[in-house]
Amino acid sequence: MRSRLRLGGMTILGIGLWAILQPDTTQAYPRYRDGCHTCHGRFSDGTSPKGTVFPGDDKHRMHRSATYMNSDCDLCHTSTDDRNPWTGSSDGTANNVGYGCTGCHGRDYGGNTGVSGVGLRAHHTVNGVPDCAMCHIDDPLPLPENVAPPYYGTVDTNANDPCNLAPEFWENWSIGDTIGLDNDGDDLYDEADPDCAPVAGDANGDGVVDLDDYPVFADCMGGPSQSPIPTPPLTTQECLDILDFDGDLDVDEGDYGEFLTAFSGYLP
Ligand code: HEC
Ligand code: HEC
Ligand code: HEC
Ligand code: HEC
Structure with missing residues (x-):
């Protein structure tokens, strides 16, 4: 019981x-x-x-x-x-x-x-x-x-x-x-x-580095030793953080080669 x-x-x-x-x-x-x-x-x-x-x-x-x-x-x-x-x-x-x-x-x-x-x-x-x-x-x-x-x-x-x-x-x-x-x-x-945290090359912030980032890259380019040109969606500082691959404080042709290397999407 x-x-x-x-x-x-x-x-x-x-x-x-x-x-x-x-x-x-x-x-x-x-x-x-x-x-x-x-x-x-x-x-x-x-x-x-x-x-x-x-x-x-x-x-x-x-x-x-x-x-x-x-x-x-x-x-x-x-x-x-x-x-x-x-x-x-x-x-x-x-x-x-x-x-x-x-x-x-x-x-x-x-x-x-x-x-x-x-x-x-x-x-x-x-x-x-x-x-x-x-x-x-x-x-x-x-x-x-x-x-x-x-x-x-x-x-x-x-x-x-x-x-x-x-x-x-x-x-x-x-x-x-x-x-x-x-x-x-x-x-x-x-x-x-x-x-x-910004991904190098991902200028439009969609998580991948591809051709869609190129227009922003091109517009950010201020040339050698010049300040980058702020380009939506990036401020001047973000142009540097994301697109200044060689770290010389500008966005210019010197960064373009590395930008292409970072591509995970298709190339033109
Ligand atoms: C018991 C109270 C309570 C209920 C019920 C409740 N919430 Fe909330 N909600 C809160 C509090 C507290 C926070 C956080 C405030 C803060 O971020 O300081 C919050 C935050 C949020 C936010 C902001 C999120 C963010 O990322 O900042 C959204 C949107 C939201 N609630 C939607 C909803 C929806 C939709 C429902 C119903 C499915 C719901 N809540 C039910 C109390 C409540
Ligand atoms: C198109 C996108 C979108 C949809 C759909 C959407 N929300 Fe939101 N919601 C947002 C965003 C973005 C914010 C934050 C805006 C801000 O704080 O500047 C927000 C903020 C809120 C908040 C304010 C939280 C706080 O106290 O700050 C509430 C509550 C909320 N949403 C509820 C809802 C409910 C309920 C639905 C569905 C009926 C809904 N949302 C659908 C994008 C959306
Ligand atoms: C982000 C989600 C969201 C979108 C977008 C949205 N509504 Fe609403 N709507 C709601 C919610 C949630 C309620 C319920 C509000 C409540 O009861 O507190 C509501 C309530 C209403 C009401 C009842 C009256 C009121 O203001 O409470 C009307 C009418 C209405 N919506 C019309 C629209 C129309 C027309 C559009 C497009 C132009 C629209 N809503 C877009 C979430 C949305
Ligand atoms: C009493 C149980 C219960 C509580 C409490 C509850 N939920 Fe849910 N919720 C459910 C069930 C069951 C579903 C439908 C099945 C599913 O999607 O898991 C659901 C679905 C949802 C959905 C739509 C589908 C999805 O997967 O997101 C949202 C949004 C949601 N709940 C938000 C909330 C939030 C926010 C809170 C707290 C404020 C909350 N729920 C608290 C039981 C609950």
Whole structure:
């Protein structure tokens, strides 16, 4: 009798532990107004747990207005969403599959995970919001900061560069700072994250050195012993950091040969 009772106790304890260790399959925030708004306020207001100041005190405007991020409505919205978008899906456009918020607040992990807000959740965890990690226990390690989210650099939005080097604004449209997002959740933003260290020759910051970098290289060239010419997306200093291969403090023909050697893409 005693041992059967003990066994019963163990079994109940076992079931309890099993239940705790199971991933929760209830989605806490399928849509923005299912609870993101309890901390972040309505999308059309200026509430921010991060202390961000938004243009017009309005997150919706920052994301969609042509003056700022200029994002297509269907990157976030679904025609049947009743104006309360899903966090992980949307109608999408001719150029973008509809990944909802994760199209910019997530990255493509491939395999079973696919496009997912892994880094966004890591950023919450590191900032004292524990519940994302409690359910999303299968999240892989976040991809590094310099990997662009799927919507970035497409015609449907101005959001472009996860490394957002000041004074550029390709990931930043808030007021009073030059930071965009902490895409990998290590609490280091953009160029302050070592993942964003410049790659020699990668003038357009897309992670590869190829023909697409050549126009920037050509425009940066100030000639021997001359200051480089700042060329979007590079400042004078960045022209030097990324394109002055021989370290003689100019960008000139002496650097061109090494620029070609760095090519990982095709050659003309
Ligand atoms: C319990 C409160 C809470 C909830 C719920 C919550 N957040 Fe947050 N969120 C925070 C805090 C705290 C931060 C970090 C503030 C900081 O960076 O100092 C944050 C940061 C963010 C950021 C900025 C990330 C960055 O890289 O700087 C975004 C975007 C965001 N949350 C979106 C969401 C979305 C979408 C949801 C719903 C799926 C959500 N949040 C739910 C509290 C919350
Ligand atoms: C970055 C994502 C995003 C984009 C892009 C976006 N919306 Fe929204 N929209 C939202 C969210 C989130 C809400 C829910 C706001 C809330 O309930 O707090 C919303 C709400 C709305 C509402 C309800 C009223 C309101 O302001 O809350 C309308 C209308 C709307 N959106 C229209 C549009 C149109 C039109 C576009 C394109 C010009 C657009 N949205 C682009 C995310 C977006
Ligand atoms: C009660 C459990 C639970 C909690 C808490 C929870 N989630 Fe989720 N979430 C889910 C489930 C289940 C799904 C859908 C399946 C999936 O994609 O893993 C999901 C999907 C998502 C998606 C869309 C798909 C994807 O992979 O990114 C986002 C974005 C998201 N969650 C963000 C968050 C954030 C941010 C927090 C913390 C503020 C959070 N979740 C907290 C259970 C939860
Ligand atoms: C086209 C890219 C894009 C899409 C799509 C997008 N976001 Fe953002 N979002 C950003 C960027 C970039 C920032 C940071 C801007 C800054 O701080 O200058 C941001 C900032 C935010 C913030 C402000 C965090 C803070 O307090 O500073 C919230 C909240 C947020 N997004 C929620 C959402 C939600 C919810 C959706 C989906 C309905 C969404 N976003 C879709 C790019 C996007």
